[in-house]
Amino acid sequence: MSGTRSERLGWLGTGRMGTVMAGALLDGGSDVSVWNRTSSKTAPLVEKGAKAVDSITELAGVDIVFVMVSASADLIKVTTGEGGLLSAERLPQIIVDCSTVSAEASAEVRAAAEAAGVAFLASPISGNPAMVEDGRGAIVASGPRETYDRVVPYLSMIAPTVVHAGPAEQSRLVKICHNLFLGMITQALVEVTTLAEKGGVPKAAFVDFINGSVLGSTFIKHKGRALVERDYTPTFNNKMLRKDFDLGLAAAREMEVPLPVSSMVHQLIQTAIGHGFAEQDYAALYEVEARAAGMLDGDAS
Incomplete structure (x- = not known):
């Protein structure tokens, strides 16, 4: 994919892996807004053309938000918690979570998202940041097939191997x-x-x-x-x-x-x-x- 799509993307969580993954979307020509709890960590992506926002809810107005956090509790907090993605007045159409979290936490967030009219795709990635940056990552995704089909061009920017494993939490x-x-x-x-x-x-x-x-x-x-x-x-x-x-x-x-x-x-x-x-x-x-x-x-x- 050459980056010709007009969808606006958001990226939540710019640690080492998140920075590499979001950077791949920017390299592919995507329009990406970024947020991180420690705002200074968004600087490398801003240098590549990303727009940094001051709060999670500012990401919610984009079309698709990607999430990369450390643990199940973090995913729940940044999505369903106070000031999380699903608390905003304007909601994204799709949330794509690339973190490694429990199936239970994923299912909880999926249910909350779907109740709010937001599609949810669980898409954890394999590979350390250096390997992903070198084009040797792999992503396994699960969720509704139509959601996967819409998101897979972006996932393919990040990793050469992208697999759909099922309709719910199978990817976890x-x-x-x-x-x-x-x-x-x-x-x-x-x-x-x-x-x-x-x-x-x-x-x-x-x-x-x-x-x-x-x-x-x-x-x-x-x-x-x-x-x-x-x-x-x-x-x-x-x-x-x-x-x-x-x-x-x-x-x-x-x-x-x-x-x-x-x-x-x-x-x-x-x-x-x-x-x-x-x-x-x-x-x-x-x-x-x-x-x-x-x-x-x-x-x-």
């Missing part, structure tokens, strides 16, 4: 399952890397071998580099991953699905947080594994 479960898988893959990687390393194999050699094998992937390449360098600069920190494991295990309990591996990894993430890695990237699971193997006794260098 897909994203949570995805993040459970991230944690499990990472734990598997740190275990086999630690075993090889303790046996005298340099970490870099082992990771290079894995990346050149049938197990190699973009994800293994990036996390492998983090393990080799013990660089835990956060792309997605352990507290955020723990939140998603909490959501995933809660969903599994509700649906009576056993998740033995996820349950174990959940406790290892908690252990990493207990060791002081709450705000660091979840690649720091290596620190827990290596210490358990008697290979480390101090902080990451």
Whole structure:
């Protein structure tokens, strides 16, 4: 899509991921107004041509509002809370939420939006900000098909892969399952890397071998580099991953699905947080594994 549509877009939440995603819409020629609780964080988007507004309700008069916030409570607050999107005199036609939140919170906001005559599309994104900026993100959406068909050109500006998963909250479960898988893959990687390393194999050699094998992937390449360098600069920190494991295990309990591996990894993430890695990237699971193997006794260098 070349940005020839005349719809006015709003973007609520300009953290690291929100800035990249909204920036992609601007790069595609869209008319975008932006709001963030810390107004200074909208500056990079304003430089690209966005219009910053002073309140959430000022976004409500646009056609489509995209939301990117940190947690379920934040989504509820910025949509149905006092001064939220649905409290404005003029309402958007569609709200598109790209956050990773619970299905329950999503359903609550969907019901409130639909009661106000506003369509709602749940559209969480996979990929860290750098990957999304490089064009390697993926979006899974759920909601009415006609709403998806109207919004998908904009979602396609943000990510090359956009999938419609169902009419309600199915995308929330897909994203949570995805993040459970991230944690499990990472734990598997740190275990086999630690075993090889303790046996005298340099970490870099082992990771290079894995990346050149049938197990190699973009994800293994990036996390492998983090393990080799013990660089835990956060792309997605352990507290955020723990939140998603909490959501995933809660969903599994509700649906009576056993998740033995996820349950174990959940406790290892908690252990990493207990060791002081709450705000660091979840690649720091290596620190827990290596210490358990008697290979480390101090902080990451």
